[in-house]
Amino acid sequence: MTTIAESSKISPARWVQNVDVTTIGPDISSLIERLHFDLPEGMIWLDESRVTLMHVEWLVQLRSELVALLGYHQTRALFTRLGYNAGCRDARASIARNPSQSWEEMVLTGGQMHMLHGSVSASVGNIDVDETKRHCEFEFIWKNSIERIAEEERRYHSSETGCWMEIGYASGFLTTCFGAPVLARELFCCSGGHDHCRGIARFVDQWGDDKEDLIYFTALQVNADGTLVQPVTATMAVEKSDDRHVLGDGTTMIGRSTAFNDVLHKVNQVADTRATVLLLGESGVGKSVFAAQIHDRSLRSDKPFVEINCAAIPESLIEAELFGVEKGAFTGAAVSRAGRFEEALGGSIFLDEVATLSLSAQGKLLRILQNQKFERLGSNKTLQADVRVIAATNEDLEVAVREGRFRSDLFYRLNVFPIHVPSLRNRKDDLPVLVDHFIRLFSERHGREVGGISTRAYRLLLAHKWPGNIRELENMIERAVILCHKGETLDVAHFPGQELAEATKGLLRLDHGGHLAQLNQGSPDLPADMLEVIGAGKAISLADLERAAIEAALEATGHNVAQAAKRLGVTRAQIDYRLKKWQS
Numbered sequence: 287m288t289t290i291a292e293s294s295k296i297s298p299a300r301w302v303q304n305v306d307v308t309t310i311g312p313d314i315s316s317l318i319e320r321l322h323f324d325l326p327e328g329m330i331w332l333d334e335s336r337v338t339l340m341h342v343e344w345l346v347q348l349r350s351e352l353v354a355l356l357g358y359h360q361t362r363a364l365f366t367r368l369g370y371n372a373g374c375r376d377a378r379a380s381i382a383r384n385p386s387q388s389w390e391e392m393v394l395t396g397g398q399m400h401m402l403h404g405s406v407s408a409s410v411g412n413i414d415v416d417e418t419k420r421h422c423e424f425e426f427i428w429k430n431s432i433e434r435i436a437e438e439e440r441r442y443h444s445s446e447t448g449c450w451m452e453i454g455y456a457s458g459f460l461t462t463c464f465g466a467p468v469l470a471r472e473l474f475c476c477s478g479g480h481d482h483c484r485g486i487a488r489f490v491d492q493w494g495d496d497k498e499d500l501i502y503f504t505a506l507q508v509n510a511d512g513t514l515v516q517p518v519t520a521t522m523a524v525e526k527s528d529d530r531h532v533l534g535d536g537t538t539m540i541g542r543s544t545a546f547n548d549v550l551h552k553v554n555q556v557a558d559t560r561a562t563v564l565l566l567g568e569s570g571v572g573k574s575v576f577a578a579q580i581h582d583r584s585l586r587s588d589k590p591f592v593e594i595n596c597a598a599i600p601e602s603l604i605e606a607e608l609f610g611v612e613k614g615a616f617t618g619a620a621v622s623r624a625g626r627f628e629e630a631l632g633g634s635i636f637l638d639e640v641a642t643l644s645l646s647a648q649g650k651l652l653r654i655l656q657n658q659k660f661e662r663l664g665s666n667k668t669l670q671a672d673v674r675v676i677a678a679t680n681e682d683l684e685v686a687v688r689e690g691r692f693r694s695d696l697f698y699r700l701n702v703f704p705i706h707v708p709s710l711r712n713r714k715d716d717l718p719v720l721v722d723h724f725i726r727l728f729s730e731r732h733g734r735e736v737g738g739i740s741t742r743a744y745r746l747l748l749a750h751k752w753p754g755n756i757r758e759l760e761n762m763i764e765r766a767v768i769l770c771h772k773g774e775t776l777d778v779a780h781f782p783g784q785e786l787a788e789a790t791k792g793l794l795r796l797d798h799g800g801h802l803a804q805l806n807q808g809s810p811d812l813p814a815d816m817l818e819v820i821g822a823g824k825a826i827s828l829a830d831l832e833r834a835a836i837e838a839a840l841e842a843t844g845h846n847v848a849q850a851a852k853r854l855g856v857t858r859a860q861i862d863y864r865l866k867k868w869q870s
Contacts, residue, residue, distance in 0.1 A: 320741045321402065324748065327714055331748060332402070333379055333741065334718030342432045350439040358443035359502075362450050365433075366502040369454025372403075376455075377462035382738055393424065396459040406431045406452055406483075421492065422468070424460070428452060428483040435477040446478030453485065454503070460487055471499055539575055540723050543715035545708040549576065556703045557583035562655060564700045565678035567707035570757030573678040574638060576707060580676055581634040589633030592626050597639035605647050610662035627660060630673045640677040640700070641686055648693045651675075655699040675700070710752040710759065720756065721747060724763035725776065734767050739776040742855060746781055771858050774848055778855045833868070836861060 320333050330337050352361040376399045380392065387395070397408035411425035428449065435448040453470045460468035470487040474480050490500070541547070556563055557580045565573040574593060581591040599607050610625030626635060637643075643651065654660050658671045677700050686692035710717070721739065729736040739747075743766075752758055766780035839850035847865075851858045 318402070322741075322745055322748075324714075329714060333383075334722070334744065335375065335379070336715060337403075345432060346434065346436045346439075349433075350436050353439050353442045358445065362445075363502040363504065365450035366454040367504075369451030370458035370461075370503060371454075372451075373455035373458025373460075374462045377459045381462070392463050393460075396456070396463070397426070399459075400452070400455060404432065405455070406449075411484075422460075422464070422487070422489055423492075424456075424470075424487040426456065426470075426485055426487070428485070429476075429481075431476060431483055433477075447472045447475050448477035449475055449483055449485075450502070452483070456485070456487055457503070464489075466490075469493060469499055538723065539572075539579060540719050541713065541716040542719060543713040545713040546716050549705060549707055550579075552703075552705045553579050554583060556580065556705075558585060560674060562674070562700055562702045563676045564683075564702070564704045565676065565707060566704055567678075567680065568709050568755055569680045570755035571707045571709055572756050573707050574636065576705070577634075577636040577638075577676045577678060581636075581674075584634065584674070586633045586674060590630050591634050591636070592630040593636040593638065594626050595638045597642040601644050604644060605650065606663045608647065609650060609660050612662050612664035622662070625662065627654065627671050627673055628669065632672055634674040634676055637675065637677045639679060641679040641681040641683060641692060645693065648696050652693065652696045652699060655696075710755045714748070717748060717759075720759060721763065724760055725767065728764045728767040732764075732768055733772070734770050735772050736767055736770050737773055737775045740778070740852060743777050743781055746778060769857065771848075774858055775852055777852055777857070779851075779857045779860065832864070836864060 321331070321337075323330050330339065349361065349365070352364070356364070373396070377392075377396065380387075380395050380399070384391075393410065393413070397410060400406055400408050406428040407430045409427045409429075411427055413424050415422045415424075431449050431452060433449045433451055435445075449472055453472055456470035457468055460470070467490040468487050469490045470485055471493075472483060472485040475483045493499075539550075541550070553576055563577075563580055565576055567573055577593070578591060581587060594607065596604060606623075606625065608625050608627060610628055611623050613622045637651075650660055654671045654673070655675060658673075659668050660671050661668055683692055683697050683701070687694045687697050710720075721744070725736055725739065728734070747759070747762075754761075762781065766776050769780045770776055835854060836850065839853045840847070843849035843853065847861055848858050851861050854861075
């Protein structure tokens with residue numbers, strides 16, 4: 287991963303005044319826009335990460351009870367590591383969003399992110415950085431920290447330094463920025479009677495006496511009397527969760543939601559058995575990928591995995607395709623040919639859209655499931671079928687049985703171990719990792735080097751109901767990547783369609799006053815002076831408004847066309863076209 291130290295030139299600098307991160311540095315309004323609320327789904331999102339609201343009293347009670355249960359050292363280490371990993375995640379997201387930002391912008395963004403979490407009110411004091419000499423010193427001030435030490439907690443320890451998560455967060459954020467361990471240390475805390483908290487962050491090798499602090503960034507061993515077991519190996523490693531499961535054929539399964547993990551658990555539970563599996567779910571949810579996962583984790587993984595879409599083969603040819611055909615069995619059968627079951631001998635066969643099989647083919651499939659025997663079309667020679675059957679359908683087979691379109695005895699044979707794969711709208715937690723995966727996949731495939739996705743565009747994807755599920759998402763991301771210029775960020779203009787725009791009406795965001803407001807992608811707030819011009823009935827055309835908006839965006843971004851296009855929610859090509867038109 288690129289760090290700020292790698293992506294920007296760091297020169298010696300010193301700030302001697304206190305810096306209010308809400309007024310100095312990156313525009314905090316753009317950060318606020320990254321927080322949005324999906325109340326119908328009961329979800330709150332910060333960029334691509336799901337977040338939650340909690341009472342501060344809950345955190346105070348949790349700390350008190352953990353200190354009583356685990357002891358001071360274990361509890362402090364746990365909270366420090368939680369804060370550290372949160373800081374690492376936020377820094378990675380910030381770098382991915384804007385890899386060319388300066389270290390000053392990065393530090394201020396970290397303070398803003400910290401405030402957006404509702405943890406503290408942050409300001410920066412003296413900053414002295416010379417990365418070429420491996421020297422940095424950040425002095426920070428925190429007010430209104432949520433980590434106050436309750437009186438109940440004081441019975442178990444006498445420490446006056448209580449901002450454990452905040453110290454971990456600052457250390458993790460700066461460590462990720464610079465690509466080298468940075469340790470933050472709290473000098474004094476409001477829990478000790480001060481009106482604010484103050485701390486300093488330095489490269490670890492600058493401290494000299496860092497071991498006492500570094501032990502809290504690792505899991506600790508504690509004696510029965512509560513003292514630490516020595517020696518302790520102190521590291522500042524970043525714990526990363528892997529949401530990708532790569533199969534033997536290179537196929538990637540991606541997910542982290544509860545619904546996804548429930549399916550994955552069932553897949554792993556049945557994979558090493560001989561049981562027939564029936565995968566149920568809407569079209570496009572990824573049933574074929576889960577079928578491949580079952581085979582990949584089975585004892586047959588070194589044998590063939592044959593996949594066939596029953597709906598794609600004409601009814602008159604489906605039996606020959608599945609079971610093979612003898613020479614002369616019908617007009618045009620000039621040679622004998624093995625079927626898919628023979629190809630899959632010893633392995634697994636995946637029958638997608640199994641509900642479309644003819645009643646005759648269903649009868650032969652039933653025989654295979656009952657005694658592992660079948661005959662080629664036009665032959666009376668019985669063949670063995672040591673094949674595991676994995677079937678899938680987006681139909682309700684019980685309804686098909688009642689309507690006489692599907693054999694009841696075959697249904698019971700297939701329904702030995704049913705697994706329902708949920709739709710994408712029921713596993714919204716998987717959307718961020720799927721979007722990230724498809725952007726990287728299609729950027730590489732089409733040579734676009736897309737620089738991520740904007741907050742506004744992501745909100746469109748988050749609010750959409752996805753009737754076509756993962757297949758629809760995959761196609762939409764690929765089309766957007768193709769429309770994107772090299773190095774450009776995916777934005778609203780790359781995702782055309784009224785259906786997407788309408789979906790955002792179910793989302794809420796924070797306005798500049800800190801209140802929840804309805805999203806309105808199609809009608810952004812206009813400046814007061816522009817409203818006055820329009821309201822006064824003065825002659826002004828849409829073309830004039832468009833030109834004024836583009837010129838204002840170019841002026842605000844230093845005539846960076848890509849950034850101007852991002853601010854206006856259009857593509858770079860659209861602005862280039864208009865600039866050339868105006869010059870002609």
